[in-house]
Amino acid sequence: MDTLINIDNGGTLTDICVWDGTGFTFTKTLTTPHDLSECLFAGVEKASAALYGRADIERLLHTTQHIRYSTTQGTNALVERRGPMIGILTTMPDLAAAMRTTEAERDLFDGLVGDRVLVVDVAADEESTEFDVVQKVNRLATLGAARVVVAGGDPEQERRLRAVLLRTFPRHLLGSVPLIYSWDLAGDRSAPRRAWSCVINSFLHPTMERFLYGAERRLKSYKIVNPLLVYRNDGASSRVAKSVALKTYSSGPRGGLEGTAALARAHGFEHTLMIDVGGTTTDVGVVVGDHVAADERGTIRGVPISYPMSNVHSKGVGGSSVIAVEDGRITVGPQSVGAAPGPACFGFGGRQATITDVNLLLGVLDPDTYLDGTFRLDAERSRTVVTETVADALGISLEEALVRMEQAFFEALSSAFAHLVQENTTLAAFGGAGPMSATGAARPAGVKRVLVPRTAAVFSALGISFSDIGKTYEAGVPEPTTAATRTTYDELLGRAERDMFQEGYPLAACAASWQLVVEEEDGTPVSRGPYRPGDAVGHPERRVSLQLTITAPLPHPELTADQEVETRPASSVGSRSVRSAADRVDEVPVHVLTELSPGDTGAGPAIVEGPFFTARVLPGWTFRVTSGGDLLLHDTH
Incomplete structure (x- = not known):
């Protein structure tokens, strides 16, 4: 049982990447917003067919050590404000x-x-106090609070409130309005950050709970022994029951960043920008060397939280973003048609234009090979929608509208990362729409080198392959003394031992990393360093806290390092008529990435068809297939 299944659930498509210890098998399926477990199991079934030559979901599941799952559903719920009303009871x-x-x-x-x-x-x-607490919890419920955050100024105040609530509310009444205690969720001394962490966690929890526990129950019908794991925004995974909903936020982009860091190691890049262009958004992150950039105290939607977060920002530009006309100019996003109804060419009733429709009509996309031929696109529907919503609105021809829409998309995508570009920047472009637009967006941002992974279509799911099972703990030390710090150390170690046992791993099989953090009064870190039990604290005038990261390692793949090999012209499988201007159509060679070898080279204009993606090589760009089968492009202008 050494197979690991990684799933990245997006707003439009769900990606499945299977690692069997020697290689990857991957596939994609349409996301089913009405029931996310449907696309999960449909994807696993498709992956089994790719592995065995016929669908056999039970066989694949019974050879699987873990399923690691990442989803955007929490992110989308917060953006769309789909969740329970939250109340706060505080001292x-x-x-x-x-x-x-x-x-x-x-x-x-x-x-x-x-x-x-x-x-x-x-x-x-x-x-x-007891009377006051009872009255105010009842009042919060009357005001519509479906979940209540209990926030005390210090842990002792919260313990007092907890004792009152447990004593005065029968469990069946208390359970109807779940409570979350701020010091339990986060050891951060900043009350606003701690409370915000609880509020967002409480809001996200129902969305995640309904789906994840439902998926776990369905997996048990196959008599699966090992549990479903949730991939988190700190780069580790844990069981559904042991996961904090807050840490699922933006977990997909963290997978992309981990994969980007592995690529940077293999290629020796110094500064790499990740752009993960999905259906609804483009996620942008930075890797320096092979280190993922992260914030000590993260933010969600501009709000500070107590946990670290990878430094990823999103822009509402993607393959399903609406391209429209407003006040006589072409706009791109942030509205998206998502998976339902999807772009007009999907044939599900979409009535708004997207870049997917544009690229189909420009000739970049082949209607018969989309998603490796598993899904046929309807060009007539795209033509109707683009004509009605853009060409007629601007009083221009369809041909001119397509060229201007493509340029508007390039500029919108470029603006998502241009401010992060350095002289030595490499752009790692992936996601369903990334390879299609990478060279067009790179040039206005001043990027001269673009890497399109051969697994670009499922790259965030592949990035999850570099995660282990792990937990992170933080606790403030009551006073900055050696004895108090050792007591806190023992408490955290006891929590870790219980949690990892429930994950299925003894503490002796895990790796532990301890940090002593020196803080300001509000919990803002000033400095940090390694800690061993018995170490002198050495900061009598400061507040200190302990942080523990405990990890149970899982098998990781190794990406092939790029090496110099003999170059040769890349063979093509034919050509495609692609519109490059309102009055010009070029015959462009089409290359199939899986049929090329390391060292194969070519120049734009060209199209490279990869597994579940299409890469466009614009004029002035060259490409080379790397030792690992990736596509490395250079701007010669």
Whole structure:
């Protein structure tokens, strides 16, 4: 049982990448928003057919050690505000104001919490406090709170509130309004960050819970022993029951970043920009050397949280982004047609134009080979929609509209990463729409080198292959002494031992990394360094905390390092008529990446068909197939 299945669930398509210890098998399927388990199992079934020559989902599942799953559903739920109303019960009168200091914070607070914040006076006597707590929890429920965050100024205040709530509310009543205690979720001393972490986690939890537990139950019908794992935004994986919903946010882009770091190692790149162009958004991240850039205290939708987050930002530009006319100019996104109804050429009733429709009509896409021939595109539907929504609106020909729409998409995509470009930057372009537009977006940003992985269509799913099972803990040390720090160390180690046992791994089989963090009063890290039990703290005037990362290693693939090989002209399988201007159509050679060998070279204009993706090589660009079978492109202008 050494097979690992990695799944990245996107808004339009779901990617499946299977690692069997020697190589990858991958496929794609349309996302089914009405029931996400449907596309999960459809994808696993398609992967089994690719592996065995016929569909045999049970055989594949029974040879699988773990399924690691990443999803955008939490991200989408927060963007669309699809989730429960949250209430806050706190001992801090100024907490709401401290959580609403910026426009982004005010916007999210008003949407998720609103006026559902009530303050308890813990200085009162026990009887008065008990009465006050009961009244205010009931009041929050009356105001519509479906989940309540309990935030005390210190752990002891929260313990007092917990004792009251457990004593005064019968479990069947308390369970109808779940409670989350801020110091339990995060050891961060900053009350606003800690409370925000709880609010967002509470909001995301129902969306993740319904699907993930449903998928886990369905897997058990196949008598699967090993559990479904959730891939997290810190680059590790854990069981559904042991995962924090907050850490699923933006987990797909973290997979892409881990894969980009592996590519950077294999190619020796110094500064790599990842652009993961999906159906709805483009995710952009930075890898310096082979190190993933991350923030010590992350942000979600501009709101600070207590956990580290990979430094990824998203822009509403993707293969399903709506291209329209507003005030006489062409706009791209952020609205998206998603998977349902999808681009017009999908034939599901879409009535808005997208870059997928544009590339089909330009001739870049072959209607019969989309998704490796498993899905046929309808050019007539695209022609109708582009004509009605763009060409007629601008009073121009369809041909001119297509060229201008493509250029608008290039510029919108370029603006997502241009500010991060350095002289030595390599652009790693993947996702379903990345290879198609990478050279067009790279040139206005000043990028001279683009890498399209041979697994570009499922690259974030492949990036999950570099994850282990792991947990991260943080706890503030009550006082900066050697004895107090050792006590905190023992407490964290006990938690880790219990958690990893529940993950199925003894602590002795895991790797542990300890950090002693010196902090400001509000919990902002000042410095950090390794910690061993018994070490002197050495910072009597500062607050300190301990951080523990515990990891149970899983098998990882090794990407092939690029080496110099003899070059030769790349063979083509034919040509395609591609429009390059309103009045010009070129016959462009078509190359099939899987039929090329390391060292094969070519020049634009050209099209390279990869597994489930189409790469466009514009004039002035050259390409070479690397030792690992990737596509490396250079701008010669």
